[in-house]
Amino acid sequence: MDRGVFLSRRRGICSDTLSFIESLASEYGELPGALEMLRSAETTIELKKRYAIKSIDETWVRAIEESLDALDHVIRNPSRFIEESESVLPIELSHNITSRSIQHLAQHTDYIDRVGPDGSIIPSKILNVFRDETIQTYENKFINTLIVKLHTFVSRRYRAALESGRDEMSARLGFTSDFSRGELRGKCRFEIEISEPPNDKAPGGYSSGLWARVERLYSITSAYTDSDFARNMGKSYIRPPVMRTNAILKNKYLRQCLALWEFIESYDKTGYEILVQETAESPDEELINEIYANLALQYLIFRQTVENKPDTENALAISETDSVLSPRIVSQVEELDADEYNIYDTEYRRVVPLLRDRYRKLSEHERQIREALQISLIADAIIKKKRREEKARLAEEARVAEEARLAEEARLAEEARKAEEARLAEEARKAEEARLAEEARKAEEARLAEEAR
Structure with missing residues (x-):
């Protein structure tokens, strides 16, 4: 609607309303009295x-x-750097072997599978070094x-x-x-x-x-x-x-x-x-x-409206005081709000307690609600306590099981180490026996050759 038309119609409404009130005042004597009051x-x-x-x-x-x-x-030109990651893989899957892999193998001899006749070392596992380009810089x-x-x-x-x-x-x-x-x-x-x-x-x-x-x-x-x-x-x-x-x-x-x-x-x-x-x-x-x-x-x-008799059947609520009221003199001055135009990131919520008036007598329904809340809070506290105890028990069992697993792994590793040492010692003994036998054979051949000469 055009603003000029709106203003014209609004002035017409105000004028007609005043004319209506003036006609009421001329017809009924109570209105002029109220106006004068x-x-x-x-x-x-x-x-x-x-x-x-x-x-x-x-x-x-x-x-x-x-x-x-x-x-x-x-954003268009982010910095990059080479990120290295290490992983011990079976020798069949290893493709990224560097000098660091040899150093790692020298420190972990349990990864050596066997030693070849020519002295070459064949490992079962070896360290792989992977290099990838990444933008995850600080x-x-x-x-x-x-x-x-x-x-x-x-x-x-x-x-x-x-x-x-x-x-x-x-x-x-x-x-x-x-x-x-x-x-x-x-x-x-x-x-x-x-x-x-x-x-x-x-x-x-x-x-x-x-x-x-x-x-x-x-x-x-x-x-x-x-x-x-x-x-x-x-x-x-x-x-x-x-x-x-x-x-x-x-x-x-x-x-x-x-x-x-x-x-x-x-x-x-x-x-x-x-x-x-x-x-x-x-x-x-x-x-x-x-x-x-x-x-x-x-x-x-x-x-x-107020001079009519109250309709008790259709009354929304009827309340009476249980005791005589004692009015107090309030001398509190409200402060002006100087932050009317501020914008806050936080949200404040007013929490109204259930029992706001300690002297008011609770109804039967309110007492039932309070008892139900108290029972619910007690039950919740008991449940939380049992959950904490159960969580602590499971954590203790997990700790004991983890310690047992680590001990078993250590025992198996020690047995494997001893077995590997025994195998290497046996191979060394056999190699020494073969060397001595070869030397004895050569000495015997030399002796026979000397006798024949």
Whole structure:
């Protein structure tokens, strides 16, 4: 609906309402009396208008934009290094044998299967050294963590500006009246508050170039979190603080990324600024007359309602005090909330205890609930205790079984070592006997040759 048409129809509704109330006042004498009673009361009327102008803080936008080139360069050109891994494999499956494999075999002679006639050693197992290229360096983990922190930083301020960062115009009307007529005493409280974006310009200047830059940052950081680099790194992150390694300090791109990290850690603002202008206005006479006329009508309707006999059958609740009430004088002053525009990451929940009033008598249903809760808590404590005992027993059994397994493995290894030593000693004895027999044969041949000569 066009705004001009809406305002015209709204003025027509107000005018017709006042005409209707005036016709009631001329027909019934009670309405003028109620109106006179309200006008003669102690009344406070408050009309305030507030205009909140919100603008995006360019500081964080500029700081991130200046570091994007460096971050993009590191993501596209990550550092790499050769990672070595070792594994002892059967000789049939071994293909990556180095000098380290020979050193390892010399330290673990139990892997020697046999010694050939020519003195060659044939092992049953040997150490294999594998070399693979990887990007899982500390510097790349730092960049991967920075990507997550940057996306969280930008998206949080992007959504905060999108939801709460628009300009806002609000108006509040408060009416308080303490009236009396003879022995009648009464109080009337009326308050209405509205807020809406101003209609004289685009909300919050979101069509400006600054907002376009924020949207661009949000799009870029979202793309970084889904890049090939982020997928290859997975969940490889670092724990703050960042270590100043030589690779980071000597690389200009990594130094800029480190400066961006420090900026994100130090910036704790919402990302937009607010300028609030509040004015207190004096309501015009026409508005005051409208308020009095409407409240007088509502007063008569209220009197008609409360003077009827109470309908006990349809009553929602009926309560009586068990004892005489003793009122207290409260001298507590509520503090003003100065953090109206703050945005918190934490969530506070108020926990209301079941037995809030210790002097109130519990109903039978409430007593049953309390007893059931107490029984449930006791049973839960017993179950948890039994679970802890069972867990400790299983852990002890596992420890004893592990010790027995290790002892058995040690015994078998010792037996295998002794058997291997016995086998090698037997082979050495046989080789020595063969050598001695060969020497004896040669000596006998020499003796016979000498005799024949």
